[in-house]
Amino acid sequence: MAEKPVIGNEARGTQMINVLFFGQLREQLNTDKLSLDTVSNVKALKIVLAQRGVIWRDILASDSTLVAVNQIISNEETTLCDGDEIAFFPPVTGG
């Protein structure tokens, strides 16, 4: 699976997905948004992202990292489609 980041672009209507990062994760990865080729599910997306370095691998492997697909809390088995918005974030601290 070739990785083809197109930062800041809208993936909808293409064979791509948008990946967002929030909170401490955004700072640790120094990234707020990526556009990547569509992959089958969240697990496959994590494998692609882990290739970016140790810090990416560690954060994505952490039990405390949450993932939302199209704004709904999801998990590794959640399947992905072209145009989906996937967000990774640390435990939430609102309220």
Next chain:
Amino acid sequence: MAEKPVIGNEARGTQMINVLFFGQLREQLNTDKLSLDTVSNVKALKIVLAQRGVIWRDILASDSTLVAVNQIISNEETTLCDGDEIAFFPPVTGG
């Protein structure tokens, strides 16, 4: 134990207790207050009061009738002293 009602009198400082009735009980018994000779405990008081008639006996025997001694929720074993204020009332319905 002789029953010597002195309605409306203050029992404090005498060998007597004050007995109060609230809510539906007060209407059913047509009584809001009695002064009686002091008895050993709530159970003994119920026996004295039950002699007043069937309605008294039934209400005092009911599981749903509550008793407070000196404004604290109590039970049949609670001992009584001269000047105590004992209140009988139906299940409460505040709030």
Next chain:
Amino acid sequence: MLDTIEVQNEDFDMSALYNALRHNNTSNGAIVTFTGLVRDFNQGHNVGELFLEHYPAMTKISLTNIVAQARQRWTLGRISVIHRIGRLTQGDQIVFVGVTSAHRKDAFDGAQFIMDFLKAEAPFWKRETTEQGPRWVEANSDDSKALTKWER
């Protein structure tokens, strides 16, 4: 003392009660309030008016004991309990319980505990005016069941 416990004829002002719980209290991040209102319908009857009778010598003692028990079980900041008596009509406020705490769970549990025991033990009785005339409100068996939640 941190507790406000009142039994009164007059209506109460939720906004003033809330501000008293909140003001100069930055160590407590959680405020839970409960307000009870006169419903239009109860136990199969339309309700016109209520008359709330109580046992004057005992009501404040009872509420104070319930608040003291809540303070023993949880770490609570400020507590306010206001209960009205006398004549009330549809939509009127009957009771207010407000609890602050550093922790959300303590504030929720404290407020619910106080209301559950108030409903089961505080000596208030409601008489309703219905289309069929006045009648004493029956105790709700749910109210005694609610106490089992707090057994330990």
Next chain:
Amino acid sequence: MLDTIEVQNEDFDMSALYNALRHNNTSNGAIVTFTGLVRDFNQGHNVGELFLEHYPAMTKISLTNIVAQARQRWTLGRISVIHRIGRLTQGDQIVFVGVTSAHRKDAFDGAQFIMDFLKAEAPFWKRETTEQGPRWVEANSDDSKALTKWER
């Protein structure tokens, strides 16, 4: 719709929110509110200011889902959820949850359920200004434990 769900920079008015829950609602005899405030002390640090960041596309969806789940579990009347974002300081109001019901227990459970899930799932993150400089607030393990109460 009976639900008010807002994510906003501006402060909210507890009194107006309470009146909106109460007004023309005589079928609901119980109102429970929760308010969360900025505490002066958190996780061993004095807190000066907070900055509340969120995931704008998701916050309202998340809160709406949580409210819908609460409605499935209890018989609830009106529900209001207000969450603030941006810069906040000591004693400021952060979040309001208000729930009405015909029954006290439903109102308490509904409000606590919404707060417990909001704390565990709604995409807000707090950054604190402390004496040692800014830092992200750590999630509280009690907040994930709180959800076990609602398993069934």
